[in-house]
Amino acid sequence: xxxxxxxxxxxxxxxxxxxxxxxxxxxxxxxxxxxxxxxxxxxxxxxxxxxxxxxxxxxxxxxxxxxxxxxxxxxxxxxxxxxxxxxxxxxxxxxxxxxxxxxxxxxxxxxxxxxxxxxxxxxxxxxxxxxxxxxxxxxxxxxxxxxxxxxxxxxxxxxxxxxxxxxxxxxxxxxxxxxxxxxxxxxxxxxxxxxxxxxxxxxxxxxxxxxxxxxxxxxxxxxxxxxxxxxxxxxxxxxxxxxxxxxxxxxxxxxxxxxxxxxxxxxxxxxxxxxxxxxxxxxx
Amino acid sequence: xxxxxxxxxxxxxxxxxxxxxxxxxxxxxxxxxxxxxxxxxxxxxxxxxxxxxxxxxxxxxxxxxxxxxxxxxxxxxxxxxxxxxxxxxxxxxxxxxxxxxxxxxxxxxxxxxxxxxxxxxxxxxxxxxxxxxxxxxxxxxxxxxxxxxxxxxxxxxxxxxxxxxxxxxxxxxxxxxxxxxxxxxxxxxxxxxxxxxxxxxxxxxxxxxxxxxxxxxxxxxxxxxxxxxxxxxxxxxxxxxxxxxxxxxxxxxxxxxxxxxxxxxxxxxxxxxxxxxxxxxxxxxxxxxxxxxxxxxxxxxxxxxxxxxxxxxxxxxxxxxxxxxxxxxxxxxxxxxxxxxxxxxxxxxxxxxxxxxxxxxx
Amino acid sequence: xxxxxxxxxxxxxxxxxxxxxxxxxxxxxxxxxxxxxxxxxxxxxxxxxxxxxxxxxxxxxxxxxxxxxxxxxxxxxxxxxxxxxxxxxxxxxxxxxxxxxxxxxxxxxxxxxxxxxxxxxxxxxxxxxxxxxxxxxxxxxxxxxxxxxxxxxxxxxxxxxxxxxxxxxxxxxxxxxxxxxxxxxxxxxxxxxxxxxxxxxxxxxxxxxxxxxxxxxxxxxxxxxxxxxxxxxxxxxxxxxxxxxxxxxxxxxxxxxxxxxxxxxxxxxxxxxxxxxxxxxxxxxxxxxxxxxxxx
Numbered sequence: 001x002x003x004x005x006x007x008x009x010x011x012x013x014x015x016x017x018x019x020x021x022x023x024x025x026x027x028x029x030x031x032x033x034x035x036x037x038x039x040x041x042x043x044x045x046x047x048x049x050x051x052x053x054x055x056x057x058x059x060x061x062x063x064x065x066x067x068x069x070x071x072x073x074x075x076x077x078x079x080x081x082x083x084x085x086x087x088x089x090x091x092x093x094x095x096x097x098x099x100x101x102x103x104x105x106x107x108x109x110x111x112x113x114x115x116x117x118x119x120x121x122x123x124x125x126x127x128x129x130x131x132x133x134x135x136x137x138x139x140x141x142x143x144x145x146x147x148x149x150x151x152x153x154x155x156x157x158x159x160x161x162x163x164x165x166x167x168x169x170x171x172x173x174x175x176x177x178x179x180x181x182x183x184x185x186x187x188x189x190x191x192x193x194x195x196x197x198x199x200x201x202x203x204x205x206x207x208x209x210x211x212x213x214x215x216x217x218x219x220x221x222x223x224x225x226x227x228x229x230x231x232x233x234x235x236x237x238x239x240x241x242x243x244x245x246x247x248x249x250x251x252x253x254x255x256x257x258x259x260x261x262x263x264x265x266x267x268x269x270x271x272x273x274x275x276x277x278x279x280x281x282x283x284x
Numbered sequence: 285x286x287x288x289x290x291x292x293x294x295x296x297x298x299x300x301x302x303x304x305x306x307x308x309x310x311x312x313x314x315x316x317x318x319x320x321x322x323x324x325x326x327x328x329x330x331x332x333x334x335x336x337x338x339x340x341x342x343x344x345x346x347x348x349x350x351x352x353x354x355x356x357x358x359x360x361x362x363x364x365x366x367x368x369x370x371x372x373x374x375x376x377x378x379x380x381x382x383x384x385x386x387x388x389x390x391x392x393x394x395x396x397x398x399x400x401x402x403x404x405x406x407x408x409x410x411x412x413x414x415x416x417x418x419x420x421x422x423x424x425x426x427x428x429x430x431x432x433x434x435x436x437x438x439x440x441x442x443x444x445x446x447x448x449x450x451x452x453x454x455x456x457x458x459x460x461x462x463x464x465x466x467x468x469x470x471x472x473x474x475x476x477x478x479x480x481x482x483x484x485x486x487x488x489x490x491x492x493x494x495x496x497x498x499x500x501x502x503x504x505x506x507x508x509x510x511x512x513x514x515x516x517x518x519x520x521x522x523x524x525x526x527x528x529x530x531x532x533x534x535x536x537x538x539x540x541x542x543x544x545x546x547x548x549x550x551x552x553x554x555x556x557x558x559x560x561x562x563x564x565x566x567x568x569x570x571x572x573x574x575x576x577x578x579x580x581x582x583x584x585x586x587x588x589x590x591x592x593x594x595x596x597x598x599x600x601x602x603x604x605x606x607x608x609x610x611x612x613x614x615x616x617x618x619x620x621x622x623x624x625x626x627x628x629x630x631x632x633x634x635x636x637x638x639x640x641x642x643x644x645x646x
Numbered sequence: 647x648x649x650x651x652x653x654x655x656x657x658x659x660x661x662x663x664x665x666x667x668x669x670x671x672x673x674x675x676x677x678x679x680x681x682x683x684x685x686x687x688x689x690x691x692x693x694x695x696x697x698x699x700x701x702x703x704x705x706x707x708x709x710x711x712x713x714x715x716x717x718x719x720x721x722x723x724x725x726x727x728x729x730x731x732x733x734x735x736x737x738x739x740x741x742x743x744x745x746x747x748x749x750x751x752x753x754x755x756x757x758x759x760x761x762x763x764x765x766x767x768x769x770x771x772x773x774x775x776x777x778x779x780x781x782x783x784x785x786x787x788x789x790x791x792x793x794x795x796x797x798x799x800x801x802x803x804x805x806x807x808x809x810x811x812x813x814x815x816x817x818x819x820x821x822x823x824x825x826x827x828x829x830x831x832x833x834x835x836x837x838x839x840x841x842x843x844x845x846x847x848x849x850x851x852x853x854x855x856x857x858x859x860x861x862x863x864x865x866x867x868x869x870x871x872x873x874x875x876x877x878x879x880x881x882x883x884x885x886x887x888x889x890x891x892x893x894x895x896x897x898x899x900x901x902x903x904x905x906x907x908x909x910x911x912x913x914x915x916x917x918x919x920x921x922x923x924x925x926x927x928x929x930x931x932x933x934x935x936x937x938x939x940x941x942x
Contacts, residue, residue, distance in 0.1 A: 013737060014744075021752055021809065027777055028766050040775050096661040103658035115659060115666060117926060122669055124866045124922045128894050129911035132904065133675035155665050163662065176369035179336045182356040183363050185386030185436070198373050217759030219873040220891075224899075234761045238877050241765055248769065255765055259758045266757040270750055274821040277756075277814060281859060281933040282821050338651065 025259075031252035039248045054253035063250060071246065074228070075254050078236030082258070084147055085222070085232055086215040089154035090208050096155070097162040098204060102196060104163070105170035116163065120279070123160040127220050130156065135224055145227045153221045158211040161279065165210070168280040169203030170196060206272030213262045233258035287312035287472060288440060293342035294496075295325075295332055302328045304496030306342070310472060315463070317487030318476045321519065324494045326476040327366070330442045333474065334363050347439065357386070362433040363442040366449065368425045370417040376428045377413040380404065383436035403431045406465055423454040434469050441466070443475045447482060459485055480520045484508065492516050509633075514642040517564050517635060523596055523608045527564040529639065534558060544603045548581050550631040556645040562637040567610035569633040572597060572619055573626050580626035583607070588616070599625060679908035686902035699909035708885055709893075709910065716889040718800060719875075720868045723807045728861055730808065731815025736849075738816075739823045749820060756813040763810045764877035768793075771802070793879045796886035803887055806874050811867075815860045822856030823849075825936070859932045862925040866918060890914045 031039055033050035057063035057073070064070045103109070104116045134153065135144070143149040173196060181191040197204070219234040228239065237254050240246060266273070274282050286309035293306040302325040310316045320326050331337040333344060335356035344351050351359055362383065370379050377400055384396045391399075404410045407427040412420055420428065426446055433441055447455045459482060466473055477483050483490045484504040491498040492507065500512045511517035517525045531542040534556075538549045541563065573580070583599040586606065590596075595616035597609045609627060611619070619625070636645040656663075683695045703709040734752065738745040755763065770778045771792045782790060793802045830848050839847075850857075872891040875881065881888040881896065888896075890910065897907035 010737070013733075014748075017734060017737075017748070017752070021755055021813070024766055024770055024809070025754060025758075027770065031769065042775070042780075044775075044777055044780055096665060099658040100662035103655040107655035109652070109655040112655060112659070115663060119662065119666060120926065121919070121922050122666075124918055124925070125669075125673070126870045126891060126911055126914045126918060127872070128891050128898075129676050129908075129915050130669060130672045132894075132898055132907060132911065133672040133679065136904075137672065137675075152665075152668070156669060159662060159665060174367065174369060176365045176367060177371060179334070179356065180363070180365060180369040180432075181371065181382065182336075183334055183359075183361065184383040184432070185357045185389065186382075187355075187357055187387075190387070195371060213757060217757075217762075219759060219761035219877070223876075224895075234759045234873075237762055237765055241768060248772075248775070251765075252769060255762055255769075258762055262757045262759070263754055266753060267750065270753075273753060274817055278818055278859065278863075278932075279929065281929050282818060282856065282936055283825075 025263075028252050029256055031249060032256045034249045034252075036247040036249055039252075054247070054249045055257075057250055058253050058257065063247065073240070073246065073250065073254075075233075075236055075240065075257075077229075078231060078233045079257065081147075081222075081230050081236075082216055082232035082234075082261075085150055085154065085230075086212050088147060088151040089158050089215040090211045092151055093155060093158040093162050093211055094204070094208060097159050098166060098197070099192075101163045101166040102170050102192065105167045106175065116167070119160045119163055122156050123279075125156075127156070128224075131221060131224050138225060144225065145230060147230055150222060150225055150230065153225060154215050154218065156221075157214050157218065161214060161276070162204075162207045162211050164279040165207040165276055166200060166203050168275070169200040173199045202272070206269045206276060209265050209269045210272070210276040213265055216262050286310060287314075287347060288474075289343075289345035290333075291343045291345065293329070293332060293344070294340045295328060295337065296340060301496055303332065306493075306497045308491055308498055308501060310474070312472055313470055315466065315473045315475065315486060315488040317483045317490045318474060318493055318498075319480060319483040319487075319490050319519070320478065320493030322478050325496060326478070326493055327444055329493065330363060330444050330474070330476055333440070334361050334442055335359050360438050361440045361442060362436065362438040363444060364426075364429045364433040364446050366444040366446070368417075368429040368449070370420075370425060370429060370432075372417050374416075375413065376409065376415055376417065376420065376424075377404075379417065379428055380413075380431045380435055382432060383438075386436075389436075399435055400431075403435045406468060407431050422450045423458075426450050426454070426458070430465070434465070434471070437469055438471060440472045440474065441469075443473060445476050445478065447477070447479075455482075462486065480522070484520075492519060494519075510644070510646075511635065512644050514562060514564060514635075514637040514644075517637075517644075521566055522592060523567050523610065525564045525566050525635075526570070526607050527562050527637070528605055529560065530563045531560050532556075532558060532563075532636070543601070543605060546581065546601050546603045546605065548629075549579055550629060550634055551579065552631040552634065554636065554646060556636050560639050561645060562639055562642070564635040564637060565629055566633065567596060567608040568594070569630040570607065570609040571628050571630065572599070572609045572611055572615070573628070574618075574620055574623045576626045577628055579631075580628040583625050583627050585621045585625055588621070599627060676908045677912055679904050680912045682905050684903075684905040684908075686904060695905075699905045700913075703906060703909055703913070708888070711885050712888050712890060712893045712910075715800070715885075715887060716869060719804060719807075719871065719887075719889055720865065722800075722804045723811070723868045723871075724861055724864055726804065726808050727812045727815050727864060728857070730812045731860070732819055732853075732857070734812070734816045735819035735823055738820055741824075749817075753813050753817055755810050756817070758810065760807075760810050760871075760873040761877040764806055764874050767802075767806050767809070768878060793887075794883065796883050799879050799883060799887045803875055803878060806878060807868065807871065810874070811864060815864065818860040819853065819856055822853050826852050855928070855932045855935060859925075859928050862921065862928055866921050866925055869921070870914060870918065 032054055034048060035051060035053065038045050038048050058075050061074060061076055062070050062072050104112055131153065138144040138149050178191045178195050181195045182188065217234065222231045222235050237258055240254050241251050269276065288310040290306060290308045293303050295303040306329070318326050318329060328337065332339055335354055339352055371382070380400050380403065381396050384391045384399060400413070401410065404413055407430060409424055409427045409431065412424050417425060426449070430446060447458055450458070463486060475486060487504055489501060490504055490507050492500040494515060500507050500516050507516065508520050511520065514527060528543055533540045534554065537553060538551055539554060540549045541547065581601060583601055586598040586600055588595055588597045594610045594612055597611065598606060599609060600606050607627065637643065638645055680699055681694060681696055683691055683693050685691065738749055770776050773779065779790065791798045793799045831844065834844050834848060870891055871889060875887055875889055875892050876895070879887045881892040891914070894907040894910045897903050897910065
């Protein structure tokens with residue numbers, strides 16, 4: 001008897017968890033295939049003819065609404081911006097972060113740990129504190145509203161992340177392997193490029209993907225430091241939802257398109273996620 | 285003119301002076317064994333020579349050129365690491381070929397291929413060339429690592445206790461095979477080990493490293509028979525050399541020894557002075573018997589145990605002093621532990637050391 | 647290429663170091679602004695006023711409201727996420743196909759941008775067509791006010807935060823649970839120790855470093871949460887969901903009072919700095935611990 005109660009409670013718990021955490025995502029996907037009329041029904045329809053109208057409209061940038069004039073939406077540019085900003089940030093982070101991670105892993109040098117921890121603490125500094133003055137600076141020197149400026153600020157989140165994850169991977173490589181390669185007659189750079197990097201590759205790849213996700217998901221930097229010309233999907237979608245008269249299906253569709261890249265990437269880095277999220281403290 | 289000249293090498297980590305004023309002159313083509321207890325700085329020394337670590341002080345001169353500031357890749361020195369240090373993402377073939385692929389060498393691929401196969405066949409690992417290090421047995425890893433260190437025919441090869449991490453059978457095989465292989469390459473070898481048998485089996489000369497420097501540099505035979513100090517004497521031999529405080533007095537052809545009241549005499553000539561000293565005598569230089577002889581001392585049997593194909597007896601003098609004696613299997617069969625037992629010394633093989641400095645007095 | 651070996655690590659870290667400096671400059675500028683009367687609309691009034699901005703914000707009831715709201719938000723998000731995350735982790739701890747799939751799927755909310763998560767929920771709780779409202783009507787809750795009423799807005803925000811970040815706690819604790827040594831549990835089983843005792847005396851204490859690290863992590867982020875709140879309620883209605891960063895944002899862009907906004911951010915920074923220190927210590931400990939276990 002007691003056994004049955006436990007099993008029942010467990011099943012209920014599973015259902016509750018799935019409903020709360022996964023149903024919202026499923027429903028948004030569902031909405032993105034609906035017309036406005038279907039969404040606006042007081043009793044939700046379960047069976048309807050899914051339409052790709054929203055997706056086509058989003059891609060074309062214009063959507064015809066019956067009884068109204070044709071609407072123009074610029075969401076595609078937001079998607080392109082997100083891609084540019086995320087790929088740009090990750091590239092810069094790789095360029096800056098991998099050699100630094102290597103240095104922190106391999107050498108004990110004066111101030112090394114201090115720099116590493118200072119970089120880590122940036123991850124937890126209130127973003128606005130740094131962006132407010134930057135906003136004024138950038139306006140002055142004409143960097144406001146440029147990809148470059150945003151990518152630079154994005155380093156605030158991506159650099160410490162990559163640094164601390166990749167550092168752990170470099171630490172796991174025996175220095176003797178690198179020395180052996182040097183003794184074979186190769187320069188430091190060659191041993192770095194052909195030994196250390198390939199051996200840390202899984203970590204570097206996972207960290208870059210995680211950095212990509214964090215960059216893609218960032219909201220506050222672009223909100224403050226960019227105009228709509230360079231704003232990513234996170235900011236774009238908010239403007240989208242607050243603008244009147246945009247069909248809800250189109251909004252849902254915009255959201256789906258915005259979250260899809262990170263959701264897909266997340267599936268790829270499953271194995272490394274725990275390590276990445278804990279900045280390398282916990283091995284998953 | 286020696287080929288490799290080490291002068292006053294010093295290296296410390298914080299306050300720990302690992303290498304202190306180390307000197308040696310090593311000849312071209314020599315098999316030079318560095319022997320020392322664990323933690324004596326053998327690996328550090330190799331790292332200094334290879335350029336992985338930099339010296340605090342001193343000079344490394346190779347072929348009349350000071351190479352202190354040279355990067356590891358500029359030294360023409362190769363090294364086989366104790367942990368093999370194979371590149372996990374490369375097949376055995378590419379591991380071995382790595383030194384030939386250095387930029388400045390410009391060796392065509394077919395020549396590399398030929399050389400890899402040559403050295404692989406010499407070390408009997410042709411059949412595993414297409415495998416990754418993690419698929420290799422320890423013995424194969426060790427051969428691969430050796431092949432990699434030899435293939436480019438470097439002027440000096442450093443071998444960091446290469447037989448340490450392989451099992452006993454392979455160690456035995458390699459001990460026989462290594463000299464032959466190394467001879468093929470005709471290179472100067474510096475070989476680190478903490479196994480005195482290995483050192484004696486392989487080395488042209490052995491350098492004994494402790495207290496940060498080479499305390500003996502000599503042929504295996506000389507070091508064993510005439511160690512410069514008690515410490516060296518203790519390092520060579522298993523079980524270790526018996527040693528005890530004694531008072532000696534020379535008389536004619538004899539040395540009269542007084543050990544805590546127990547007296548006996550050794551029939552040997554020496555020019556050391558009378559007085560207190562430490563006497564060392566190896567367990568195999570003690571003769572054990574049930575019959576008394578001219579200079580024998582009566583002892584009491586304590587216990588015995590087999591060790592390295594010999595039998596080691598622990599016996600005790602009347603004054604409580606304990607001795608280890610080692611005999612062959614056959615000899616031990618002749619001895620009845622229940623009867624009275626006597627020991628006598630192979631007189632010429634006893635050593636006298638200074639009580640304070642532990643230096644050999646002869 | 648001959649670079650002094652002692653300098654070499656600095657050469658490698660130099661680019662990252664420059665970014666470091668590039669971040670520190672605006673930080674000090676912000677601190678400098680916080681000591682100034684600085685309003686973009688009144689540029690000629692700019693001047694040094696020492697700590698007046700701080701005195702002002704601390705005597706301003708709306709700032710105390712901000713502190714109260716921020717702490718309430720932080721407190722409830724952490725507690726709920728921790729309990730829920732721990733519960734789910736325990737539920738999923740055993741490896742089987744269902745748990746493995748759920749372990750993957752439940753991470754998805756965490757991978758969604760918090761701002762977009764807010765938007766998802768805005769669509770789900772829309773008073774006109776929100777599916778959640780429809781579902782709630784079955785259990786007798788009609789016309790729940792969600793973000794449109796001061797009494798329910800914090801609840802709504804916390805719910806979204808819980809939705810996004812519970813998976814974070816869950817995934818870390820799950821990894822922690824699965825890494826625990828088996829022997830104590832086996833010993834307890836042999837001794838016939840009751841379940842609740844096993845949980846409180848063995849599981850919890852061994853999991854504690856993981857729990858602490860994960861909660862400190864969340865604490866640091868939760869107290870500065872901006873995206874979720876800005877995208878859902880913008881601090882309203884009234885000031886009922888006005889947290890630190892949203893408040894500072896509005897100070898800057900609505901009232902253009904840079905000095906005051908900077909002062910508020912410095913206060914938040916001080917709190918975060920303190921928490922960050924505690925966190926880094928704990929995080930480092932855990933890192934060494936898990937690394938050490940791997941070595942064995």
